[in-house]
Amino acid sequence: MTLVAGVDSSTQSCKVVIREASTGRLVRQGRAAHPGGTEVHPSHWWAALLRAIEEAGGLDDVAAVSVAGQQHGMVCLDESGHVVRDALLWNDTRSAGAAADLVAELGGPGAWAEAVGSVPVASFTITKLRWLAEHEPDNARRTAAVCLPHDWLTWRLAGALRLPFASWADAPPPPLDLLTTDRGDASGTGYWSPATGAYRTDLLKSAFGAVPLLPRVLGPVADAATPPPGGATATSATPPPSGGVTPSPAGGDGRTRIAPGTGDNMAAALGVGARPGDVVVSIGTSGTVFAVSDAPSADPSGAVAGFADATGRFLPLVCTLNAARVMDAAARLTGVDLDGLGELALQAPPGADGLTLVPYLEGERTPNRPTATGSVHGLTLATATPAHLARASIEGMLCGLADALDALALSPERVLLIGGGARSEAVRRIAPTIFARPILAPPPGEYVADGAAYQAAWLLDGEVEWTSQEAVGYEADPEPGVRARYAATRPHILDRPT
Ligand SMILES: Nc1ncnc2c1ncn2[C@@H]1O[C@H](COP(=O)(O)OP(=O)(O)O)[C@@H](O)[C@H]1O
Ligand SMILES: O=C(CO)[C@@H](O)[C@H](O)COP(=O)(O)O
Helix, strand or coil: CCEEEEEEECCCEEEEEEEECCCCCEEEEEEEECCCCCEECHHHHHHHHHHHHHHCCCCCCEEEEEEEECCCCEEEECCCCCECCCEECCCCCCCHHHHHHHHHHHCCHHHHHHHHCCCCCCCCHHHHHHHHHHHCHHHHHHCCEEECHHHHHHHHHHHHCCCCHHHHHHCCCCCHHHCEEEHHHHCCCCCEECCCCEECHHHHHHHHCCCCECCEEECCCCCCCCCCHHHCCCCCCCCCCCCCCCCCCCCCCCCCEECCCEEHHHHHHHHCCCCCCEEEEEECCCEEEECCECCCCCCCCCCCEEEECCCCCEEEEEEECCCHHHHHHHHHHHCCCHHHHHHHHHHCCCCHHHCEEECCECEECCCCECCECCEEECCCCCCCCHHHHHHHHHHHHHHHHHHHHHHHCCCCCEEEEECHHHHCHHHHHHHHHHHCCCEEECCCCCHHHHHHHHHHHHHHHCCCCCCCCCCEEECCCCCHHHHHHHHHHCCCCCECCC
């Protein structure tokens, strides 16, 4: 039996699944927590990956592995491949001012949408690099290469796979020119164009003042451990694949092969088997709403990020900063666990008798309100109950995602609900009332890690057919009053105190 492994190195944790390559059957799995905060030293991701691999029984019998990771995070490396400073994550909003400056400098949001498919906000790597150049010039000067979380883990793993597992913790960084990325993750940098498949080093130079070494952009079925042709330092992208890609032959040397990996949302699209006509709503640390598309997108309003996917297509996506952790916060406030929160929410009537929660607990990205805070409206003696607050928190979080669904401006055939927050029965039952359409909930699972595992199988065998378990459908009467009240309260929020 040939095995493949998929990794999801996301904001809160690292998950590893090991599956049978030919069928996708789950064989074993492991997970380990990441530290909190919006800046994290990448060594924590490496340590969590090793713990998760160990819990999953190791990779010795695994033929290929692939890493998917949280998008956008800025990982700066010096000439010897050592990390220059803690990585700034996608949900770190300190570069909001830099984002506004970059948008103005290029001539407005439309110019960015045309150049790279997205209008940069604080999440995008390019804005973090501008912030670094302005606030930490010494660190900027020491930065010889810039990459993303999944690029960094793939690079470390490609080097370590040649060594016994016991020495991985202290494995030295490989040469910088072995850094690779893929179209999906590259499309979240703000300096790579999904439409042309090329880096925009001119934009990077304007933002950062220099062009550090950038990872080679691999097609979906390349082996990330293969050195660049001629061992040359690579700063130019390979063109996007045009379909009909040829898998690499399985390695004959017994070594575990490593696929290019991708961003976590791109991997989720693969893992859940999203097809044109589907919209996927993912309730993780971030809330994301995305669709696979054959054509690149460029939304000058900035709401829809015009990403590439992991197969050679595109992935228009809307992202909110506030999703599953809104429920974590509400559970803390009401003194229950997450199951208890769901039970409470279902005890309150739809609309929570007017109690409305605007969930901008971490600031917000869509709409672009990086310094916003959350707010609760409609508090009366009658609505001051744990059940009303539980319902309002889930409805408020879902209203943010419903706005995201509207921004995508599609008429989906299916809406698929995934991510940690979708494990909540209350979320699955309330979602159709807010989205005003039925939803499908695939069985709870690790769809990002599964997508990565699928990519690893693809590297070995070409496009494989994995059967998926039946999704459960949820339908309910729409509650348009809830969204109307949310829309009325949404502008009435306070910014963080300075
Ligand atoms: N049964 C549940 N009900 C509600 N939320 C849940 C449940 N199980 C997990 N979660 C939430 O899911 C989140 C983690 O989701 P996940 O998709 O793994 O996030 P990420 O990939 O961003 O690290 C946590 O904030 C956790 O509270
Ligand atoms: O920034 C985005 C998408 O653009 C986020 O979706 C990150 O990719 C983090 O994902 P999770 O950790 O929430 O899965």
